[in-house]
Amino acid sequence: ALRAMRRFVTKNGRIVASVAGFALILIALLWVRLYGQLKEDRAETISTATQRNANLAVALEQYAIRTISNGDAVLQLVRKEYETAGNTINLQKLLAITQLIPICLLALPLQMRGAIA
Secondary structure (H helix, E strand, O other): OHHHHHHHHHHHHHHHHHHHHHHHHHHHHHHHHHHHHHHHHHHHHHHHHHHHHHHHHHHHHHHHHHHHHHHHHHHHHHHHHHHHHOOOOOHHHHHHHOOOOHHHHHOOOEOOOOOEO
């Protein structure tokens, strides 16, 4: 009876050890795959953020160029009006003649008498 029990424990022990070993290998493979997936996701997130930042930089550059160009156009118009009318620039008339947005003029450093600061 003792011999039969040892054989049963030894046989079952090998089976249990084999199943436990297989489970450990499976868990290790799952962790390796999880680590690889997290690494890929991180790289993709960084790439997406870099691309988004590059797009925002281009948009900001284009906006700055347009703003400076519009400001330059307004300044040239004000200078021409100043040369024509002297110290009395009528901004209301200037706005009526042109199709400029009044907010553009708010950004200009004009003094009350019309001279450019």
